Amino acid sequence: MFDFSIITNWLHQSLLSVMPEVWAVVLECVIVGVCIILMYATLAIILIYGERKICAFFQCRLGPNRVGKWGCIQVVADVFKMLTKEIITPNQVDKFLYKLAPYMVILASFLTFACLPFNKGAEILDFNVGIFFLLAVSGIGVIGILLAGWGSNNKFSLIGAMRSGAQIISYELSVGLSMLTMVVLMGTMQFSQIVEEQADGWFLFKGHIPALIAFIIYLIAGNAECNRGPFDLPEAESELTAGYHTEYSGMNFGFFYLAEYLNLFIVSSVAATVFLGGWMPLHIVGLDGFNAVMDYIPGFIWFFGKAFFVVFLLMWIKWTFPRLRIDQILTLEWKYLLPISLVNLVLMVLIVVTGFHF
Amino acid sequence: MNKQDNNKSSYFYGLVHGIYTLLVGMETSIKVFFRKKTTEQYPENRKELKMFDRYRGTLTMPHNENNEHHCVACSLCQMACPNGTIHIISKTIDTDDGKKRILDRYEYDLGSCIFCQLCVNACPHDAIKFDTNFEHAVFDRSKLVMKLNHEGSKVVEKKKES
Numbered sequence: 001m002f003d004f005s006i007i008t009n010w011l012h013q014s015l016l017s018v019m020p021e022v023w024a025v026v027l028e029c030v031i032v033g034v035c036i037i038l039m040y041a042t043l044a045i046i047l048i049y050g051e052r053k054i055c056a057f058f059q060c061r062l063g064p065n066r067v068g069k070w071g072c073i074q075v076v077a078d079v080f081k082m083l084t085k086e087i088i089t090p091n092q093v094d095k096f097l098y099k100l101a102p103y104m105v106i107l108a109s110f111l112t113f114a115c116l117p118f119n120k121g122a123e124i125l126d127f128n129v130g131i132f133f134l135l136a137v138s139g140i141g142v143i144g145i146l147l148a149g150w151g152s153n154n155k156f157s158l159i160g161a162m163r164s165g166a167q168i169i170s171y172e173l174s175v176g177l178s179m180l181t182m183v184v185l186m187g188t189m190q191f192s193q194i195v196e197e198q199a200d201g202w203f204l205f206k207g208h209i210p211a212l213i214a215f216i217i218y219l220i221a222g223n224a225e226c227n228r229g230p231f232d233l234p235e236a237e238s239e240l241t242a243g244y245h246t247e248y249s250g251m252n253f254g255f256f257y258l259a260e261y262l263n264l265f266i267v268s269s270v271a272a273t274v275f276l277g278g279w280m281p282l283h284i285v286g287l288d289g290f291n292a293v294m295d296y297i298p299g300f301i302w303f304f305g306k307a308f309f310v311v312f313l314l315m316w317i318k319w320t321f322p323r324l325r326i327d328q329i330l331t332l333e334w335k336y337l338l339p340i341s342l343v344n345l346v347l348m349v350l351i352v353v354t355g356f357h358f
Numbered sequence: 359m360n361k362q363d364n365n366k367s368s369y370f371y372g373l374v375h376g377i378y379t380l381l382v383g384m385e386t387s388i389k390v391f392f393r394k395k396t397t398e399q400y401p402e403n404r405k406e407l408k409m410f411d412r413y414r415g416t417l418t419m420p421h422n423e424n425n426e427h428h429c430v431a432c433s434l435c436q437m438a439c440p441n442g443t444i445h446i447i448s449k450t451i452d453t454d455d456g457k458k459r460i461l462d463r464y465e466y467d468l469g470s471c472i473f474c475q476l477c478v479n480a481c482p483h484d485a486i487k488f489d490t491n492f493e494h495a496v497f498d499r500s501k502l503v504m505k506l507n508h509e510g511s512k513v514v515e516k517k518k519e520s
Binding site: 054057058059060061062065316317319320321335336 | 369373380383384386387388390391393395396397399
């Protein structure tokens with residue numbers, strides 16, 4: 001199994017040989033930050049391209065296919081177009097909040113992104129309350145959305161932001177409860193340990209029925225958390241033009257757009273880490289030859305493969321179902337998902353106490 | 359309320375039925391995902407492109423191998439046309455059976471045609487039909503006025519009933 005910490009240790013040692021430890025750590029932080037930003041941008045481009053292609057295929061179209069082979073540099077061109085656009089500040093906006101809002105959204109997205117374990121030894125933020133931290137910082141995003149709606153001084157934006165706030169705060173309960181269900185099974189909240197414990201079977205199989213229910217609830221609630229269809233009524237074009245980012249242009253809009261897609265990836269990769277084993281290869285107890293073959297595939301390929309599989313599931317959901325009304329969204333959360341996840345939590349506790357899991 | 363209605367509005371029936379209908383929708387959309395795509399990439403596939411049969415491209419008058427058409431110059435199509443797109447110029451000739459009116463020129467102005475197909479429907483002899491050729495661009499409007507009957511063509515002789 002390829003261990004990424006070899007590279008980081010080597011980098012640390014070689015930096016220590018030329019400078020004191022404080023400076024080495026500072027420099028490493030800068031390097032890691034740049035790497036995160038680059039990965040973030042690359043993933044956003046891949047996701048936007050994937051979304052446009054997958055959406056097209058679900059609608060029996062071909063999708064972008066003119067810029068580059070199969071349209072593969074279409075999104076790169078779009079990003080450069082976005083970067084060259086003027087950032088307009090409308091007259092009557094609350095200037096400070098208006099300019100702060102996209103950075104709050106992107107900050108929350110970056111912080112959650114940094115929690116993900118990409119490979120063995122490639123965890124950036126890894127400490128004993130990892131899942132707790134992830135849920136907490138993902139909650140910052142909703143502040144950015146509310147600020148954007150309020151600061152824009154626009155009724156559409158405000159309605160969109162309030163809808164988004166109601167929706168995200170409601171669905172955060174289900175996300176939290178399904179994560180809690182899994183924490184009961186896992187017995188730890190540290191991402192590196194979560195992945196290590198799945199070496200002899202992913203938690204989706206270990207926890208069987210309650211884990212499967214938690215997985216489905218997590219997918220539904222996570223999809224609602226990132227404001228994607230069928231829960232995309234905060235930015236319902238037909239009613240609200242673009243919801244909370246109506247007034248934003250240029251890269252300020254780009255930040256919302258990037259954060260939306262990266263939140264999709266973050267939700268998927270957390271699902272992949274907690275339920276599908278993260279970077280841990282598929283191991284079946286008893287089949288040692290098979291396990292050894294699987295170990296030859298590096299961890300980050302497993303991680304991205306699983307994450308993009310869940311991304312595909314979410315896109316499949318998005319391009320199948322029509323948008324829900326606000327009352328239907330709240331009914332789904334408070335009458336269905338929340339009671340089910342509470343019962344599921346009790347079920348999981350019973351199973352763990354009786355030792356009925358694998 | 360009888361028992362069945364009660365059953366249908368219950369919480370668990372609604373939940374299970376809802377999940378079932380969502381799965382039906384997802385099954386449908388994944389089938390579309392793997393289906394052959396309907397997009398035509400027009401200038402590139404110009405050679406292979408085949409429009410569907412009922413596409414109304416240009417009005418034509420089919421001629422058989424003896425350069426014969428079916429038009430009897432009754433001008434029903436001219437009357438059916440809402441735009442005055444069709445002009446039928448006929449002439450009278452002498453035959454063994456007496457005088458007979460035959461088609462001289464069948465003029466069709468593509469520039470004012472709205473492709474409503476009323477002329478085709480009006481024709482009692484199926485002498486005209488729409489083909490699927492849609493590449494109509496020309497540099498001069500006068501080129502849009504077309505003569506549909508071929509040079510030297512004549513109407514198909516009706517088989518003498520013996």
